[in-house]
Amino acid sequence: MAEPVLRLDKVCKAYNIGKTSETEVLHDIDLKLEHGEFLALIGPSGSGKSTLLNIIGLLDEPTSGRLSINGRDTSTLGDAALTHLRGHTIGFVFQDHHLISAFTALENVMMPILVDRGFPSPDIASTAMDLMIRVGLEKVAGNLATNMSGGQQQRVSVARALAMNPDLVLADEPTGNLDTKSADSVFELMRQVNRESGTSFLIVTHNLDLAKRCDRIVEVVDGRVVAQA
Numbered sequence: 001m002a003e004p005v006l007r008l009d010k011v012c013k014a015y016n017i018g019k020t021s022e023t024e025v026l027h028d029i030d031l032k033l034e035h036g037e038f039l040a041l042i043g044p045s046g047s048g049k050s051t052l053l054n055i056i057g058l059l060d061e062p063t064s065g066r067l068s069i070n071g072r073d074t075s076t077l078g079d080a081a082l083t084h085l086r087g088h089t090i091g092f093v094f095q096d097h098h099l100i101s102a103f104t105a106l107e108n109v110m111m112p113i114l115v116d117r118g119f120p121s122p123d124i125a126s127t128a129m130d131l132m133i134r135v136g137l138e139k140v141a142g143n144l145a146t147n148m149s150g151g152q153q154q155r156v157s158v159a160r161a162l163a164m165n166p167d168l169v170l171a172d173e174p175t176g177n178l179d180t181k182s183a184d185s186v187f188e189l190m191r192q193v194n195r196e197s198g199t200s201f202l203i204v205t206h207n208l209d210l211a212k213r214c215d216r217i218v219e220v221v222d223g224r225v226v227a228q229a
Contacts (some may be wrong), residue, residue: 003071005167005200006033008054011065013051013223023050026223035167036198038191040211049204052174052220056202057170059085065215070167087116089133091161091199093190095173097153097203099145105156106132106141132161135189151182158189162199169193171203173211183207 003088013026025048032040043049047124054060055067058074067074074082099108109128114120132141137157145153154174161169171190175183187210203214211217219227 002035003068004032005035006031006038006202007066007068008032008056008105008124009066011052011055011062013060014063015064022127024063024223026062027221028054029220031218031225031227033200033202035200036194037213038194039203040204040214040217041220042206042208042211042217047220048223049220051223053170053202053204057090057092058082062065062101072089087112088090088164089167091166091169091227093154093157093161093162093169093171093174095176097145097157099138099153099156099160101144101146104142104144105137105148105152107155108145108156109159112160116164126161128159131162132169134162134193135159135184149190150178151185153176154182155189156157158186158193162193166199167179168200171201173204173206175205188212198203 008029008031011026011029012024014024016022016023018038029052041049043227049061055062067218069085072085074085077085100111106125106128109131110124113124113127123174129138129141132138137155139150147155150157153191174190175186178186190201193199205211218225
C-alpha cells in the first residue's frame with residue numbers, strides 16, 4: 001500500500017523556547033492526506049492554520065513530532081534535500097497571487113521550472129503554455145500579470161503551482177480576495193485538476209460552502225485538531 005502523500009504525527013510548534021515568553025501554538029497535530037485527496041482545513045483566525053501550513057510546506061520546522069512527505073521523514077533531511085523536496089513535490093497557491101507584475105502570465109508560470117533548471121529552453125515555454133491551456137487562459141498568456149482580472153490572476157497562480165507536476169498543492173485562502181463567481185470558478189478549476197491528475201490538495205478556507213465540497217474537512221482550534229469529517 002502506498003504511503004500517504006502527507007503524514008503528521010504528534011507535531012508541535014513552539015516559539016521563544018526556554019524563555020518566559022515561550023508559547024506553543026500547535027499541539028500534537030495528527031493529520032494524514034492520501035494521494036488524490038482534496039482536503040479543507042478550517043478554523044478561526046489565530047487558530048494555527050498558517051503555522052501548520054508553513055510546516056507542511058517545509059517553510060518551517062516542527063518543534064517536535066514527525067512530518068513525512070511520501071513516506072520520507074523530513075526531520076532526517078538537510079537544507080538542500082528539503083529545498084529539492086519542496087520544489088518538486090509541493091505547489092503553492094496563496095490568497096494574494098504573488099505574480100511578478102513585470103512578467104507575462106506565461107512567464108510567471110515558467111518561473112518554477114526556470115529556477116529549478118537554471119537555464120531557459122523551448123520545452124519550458126511549451127510546458128507553461130500547456131498549463132495555460134489547462135486553466136483556460138491561453139488567449140491571454142502574453143498579457144502582463146497586472147493586465148488581468150483577479151480571477152484570471154488566481155488561475156495563473158494555480159497553473160504556476162502545477163508547473164513542477166507536484167504531488168501536493170497547498171492553497172492558503174485561494175479564493176479569499178475573489179467575488180463569488182470567480183471564487184467558484186477557481187475552486188472548480190482546482191477540483192478538476194484533482195480529479196483528472198490525482199494531485200492532492202490541502203485548502204485553507206473560511207468559506208464553509210467551499211469546504212463542504214471537499215472530500216474531507218479538518219478543523220483546527222487553538223492549535224489543536226478538534227474535528228475531522
